[in-house]
Amino acid sequence: MKKKLILLLIPVLILSLLCGCNKGGEPASPLNVMYEAKHQRDEISSRIFNVFKMETENAFYEIENKEDIDAVSAESIINDIENIVKKIITYKKELFVTKPTIIITQYDIKTGLDFEEAYYKNNTVVAKFEMLDTYDLTSCIIGAVSGIVDHWLLYGIAGSVMEVSTDMNQLQTYYSNPDNLHTLDFFGMRFMNEFNGEDTSYAKQTAIALYKYIEDKYGFDSVVSLDPQIQINVTKDMKNEWLKSIGVSNIYDSKYDGLFTGYRFTKKDNYDITIISSFAEYKIMMQEDEKYLLSSIENLELFLYKNKMGFEELENILKKSKFYSQFMHKDKIVYEINESVNKGAVTRPDTGIVKLFSPALEHAHIHEAVHTYFVPYLTQENRIRSKCLSEGLACFLSNQVTASYTYITDAVSNKSYTPYYNIVYILNKNNYNGQAFKNTFGNSVEFEQYFLDYYVKHGGK
Incomplete structure (x- = not known):
């Protein structure tokens, strides 16, 4: 009896192994088979909603299941987008690095609100039904499959593909x-x-036009x-x-040419724009009042x-x-910037996050x-924070x-904005030796506890 039971279970086991489960815990479905499911919350999405799902050879699809979208129309939408993906692969197969997830919805999966433009994050593309026949959607798909983040190049390639x-x-x-x-x-x-x-x-x-040229x-x-x-590799x-070639005699000669290549522009948290570079992440509240610096793209x-x-x-120094x-x-510097708040600037010792407010944005960044480099030292156990050490070093x-670039010295008086700079300047001028410390500080406790051990450890003599 036991032997018969085992024999009966073998096909079930094989079938379950063949079907498997997808990363969301749902049973994996065969390619090109549509089924109804729920879109779940994840690191990108805060919404749960009904969808038609399908996986093809080239993409995962989720089409919101709403009143005027049935299985037939959802499959038609998937076929249209699948044709776009195939065009991208035909155009340049090397662009296809990652299989994307493409979500078509009426409301933003992050906010639940209406949204104006298709977007992508990592390998997930989000667009509205009204955006299906736009090259904006194509540019997002190219970004999701290739890892390219530069808007101009995505639109350039999309223009050629379409x-x-x-x-x-x-x-x-x-x-x-x-x-x-x-x-x-x-x-961006x-x-x-x-x-x-x-x-x-x-x-x-x-x-x-430029890309095609x-x-x-x-x-x-x-x-x-x-x-x-x-x-x-595009030059001036x-x-x-x-x-x-288009009959313009003006010459382009900007100092910003190529400077922001590889910068990612996205929406994150409650900020108007988040910009991510190789060394920093900027979370920015843009301002309407022109008295603030960050009131325009140019600024x-x-x-x-x-x-x-x-x-x-600074890095070279x-x-x-x-x-x-x-x-x-080891990680990117994170800037949180809001000039409408009048608090100067501060670096959180617990997180290393730099908060920039007015009027300090331009001179304190x-x-x-x-x-941020010296947060671990200043927060060591049993070490009292020294203004001279922390501010003097930073200044x-x-x-x-x-x-x-930084405006630390007052252009009118040619003096430092803070006296702590002058202290460290004297130390530097005297090669950070012990005698220089003793001549600069009358407080031997501060000297012994903060400066001598720090500068000797970091190359002083």
């Missing part, structure tokens, strides 16, 4: 105004309606390298060649430029220390970055950075 035409006469008129040349910086927010308004369409048209003349591989990592000369570009250049100089590997950053190191 064979989108552009109005060269409109672009010629637009770029005949030299004030519009900054669009060629390809800063210029491709977002919320921030760039009617000029967004010019940014997208530019991306499509370069691809036709130089080939895809001259524009982007995908292996071993994504690299974009190429942009100026294209401008000349935000300027701030990010100064932060990037200043940070690179710190790398001179033989102890750099001990305090170098590098100063606070210095603090001194940030003041070694080019003044136009």
Whole structure:
């Protein structure tokens, strides 16, 4: 009897192994078979809603099951999107690195509210039903499958995949105004309606037209390298060649050219925009009042430029220390920026998060970055925090950075904004030796507990 029972269970076991389970715990379904399910909350989504699901060879699909969408129309939508994915693969199969999840819904899966533009995060694409025939959706799918984050390149490739035409006469008129040349910086927010308004369409048209021009003349591989990592190889000369080809005599020569390549622009938490670079994450509240710096895309570009250049100089200064590997950053610096709050600036010792408010945004962003390097030292057990150590070090190191990036020195008086800088300046001038410490500090307890052990440990003599 037991032997018969075992024999009967074998087919069931084999069937269960063949079917398996997907990562959400649901039984895995065969390819190209649609079924009804619930979309569950995850790291991207805060909503639970009914969907039609299907997995194909190229993608996972979830189509919201609502009043005017039945199984037949859901399958038709999937077929239309599947054709787009196939076009991308046909265009350049190397772009297809990751199988995407494509969610079509009436309301945003993050907020439950209406939303204006399709978007993607990692390998998940989210779009409304009204966005199905747009190259915006195609650009998001390309981003999800390839890992490319640069908006202009995504729109450029999408334009070629979907064979989108552009109005060269409109672009010629637009770029005949030299004030519009900054669009060629390809800063990510210029491709977002919320921030760039009617000029967004010019940014997208530019991306499509420029990409096609370069691809036709130089080939895809001259524009982007995908292996071993994504690299974009578009130069000022190429942009100026294209401008000349459409009859524009103005010359593009921006200091921001290529500077923000690889920056990711997204929505996160309760901030208007989150920008992620290789070394930092900026969570930003944009301002309408022009008295604030971050009230326009142009000013935000300027701030990010100064932060990037200043940070690179700071890194080069710190790398001179033989102890750099001990305090170098393992994670990105996180900036939370809201100029409408008048609180100056602070670095949270428990998290290392830098909070920038008014009026300190422009002069404190590098100063606070210095603090993030030394948070572990300043928060060691039984160590009383010293203003001279923490502020003096931050002021001194940030003041070694080019003044136009960080503004630590008052341009009128040519003096430091804080006296702690002057203390560390004297120490540096005297090579951080013991006698310099003794001459600078009358308080032997502070000297012995904070400075001597710190600077000897970090290269002082």
